[in-house]
Amino acid sequence: MNENIITVALPKGRLADETIELFVSKGITQEGVVDEESRKLVFLDEKHGMRYMLVRNMDVPTYVEHGAADLGIVGLDIVKETAADVYEFMDLGFGAxxxxxxxxxxxxxxxxxxxxxxxxxxxxxxxxxxxxxxxxxxxxxxxxxxxxxxxxxxxxxxxxxxxxxxxxxxxxxxxxxxxxSTARLIGNKSMTRLKHERVKEIIKRLGGI
The missing domain is CATH 3.40.190.10 (Periplasmic binding protein-like II)
Incomplete structure (x- = not known):
């Protein structure tokens, strides 16, 4: 498996849909990469080096904290409730x-x-x-x-x-x-240097610093 692939944990449902729509609009991933109707839980976008996991919203910070995912999208309410040891990179402005x-x-x-x-x-x-x-x-x-x-x-x-x-x-x-509460982009604190560079590029495309 390509070590440079960025794995993103997404909560099933509306936040996942809005995240993929945002990522497509910013050129981070391709349209139609995640199909929730397929019952699959993992989706790979080889062209852009992205992998997506669909998980329960309360579990997103856990997957990110323990390194099963590099990034996660989850509401601020979940970040606060779980108190997971993760980076909170930015407010994505949806899911209010x-x-x-x-x-x-x-x-x-x-x-x-x-x-x-x-x-x-x-x-x-x-x-x-x-x-x-x-x-x-x-x-x-x-x-x-x-x-x-x-x-x-x-x-x-x-x-x-x-x-x-x-x-x-x-x-x-x-x-x-x-x-x-709104949707937040969170990240694992132990990503390799190579992945840090890719994550910085994703954040930049999303309008963060």
Whole structure:
């Protein structure tokens, strides 16, 4: 395998699509190189010396930190939650969303000690409330987080919000925004010198320094 190939970890779904579209527009890769419908997980663009891996979004920093990928595209929320030891090269400017505390509309929106908060982001949630001097218990959920306060599993939730439509449809409302998140380009800290030069060229093409 060509040692100069740059491997990029992409989260499955919209961020992967937007990343490839951006890379094509900047001449970094060729159109149609990644086909999510094929069920393949690894795609090679030999012409441009690029390889792409489709992984779960929470796993992107792990693949990059441990060297299975040289670069990764992932939301700032994931970078903060995983606290992975990686370079954060640049903000790519797409995939905008907010990480918010939310609760039942017209319910008790005041924070208190020993609240139960359902979330995919237990580390950030505990840190956020700890800075306010509030201890909370977190329950980690991976889907349908909006259901938790409705059925009494939690007092509040912390989750990503884009338009807020899902919250409103389930009788919830945003109480506070914890983080504004966009897609970030992250990198492994132990890349060879040869790959560093290629990565610098990719960053330059993307408009970074």
């Amino acid at each position: 969303c907010r990480l918010c505390v939310a609760g039942i509309k017209d319910g008790n929106s005041r924070y208190r000690h020993d609240m139960v908060v359902a979330t995919k982001y237990p580390k950030m949630t505990k840190d956020f409330f700890a800075k306010k001097g509030i201890f909370v218990e977190t329950i980690k959920l991976y889907g349908s987080i909006e259901l938790a306060p409705i059925v009494g599993l939690s007092d509040m939730i912390v989750d990503l919000v884009s338009t807020g439509q899902t919250l409103r449809k389930n009788g919830l409302e945003v109480i506070e925004t914890m983080l504004e």
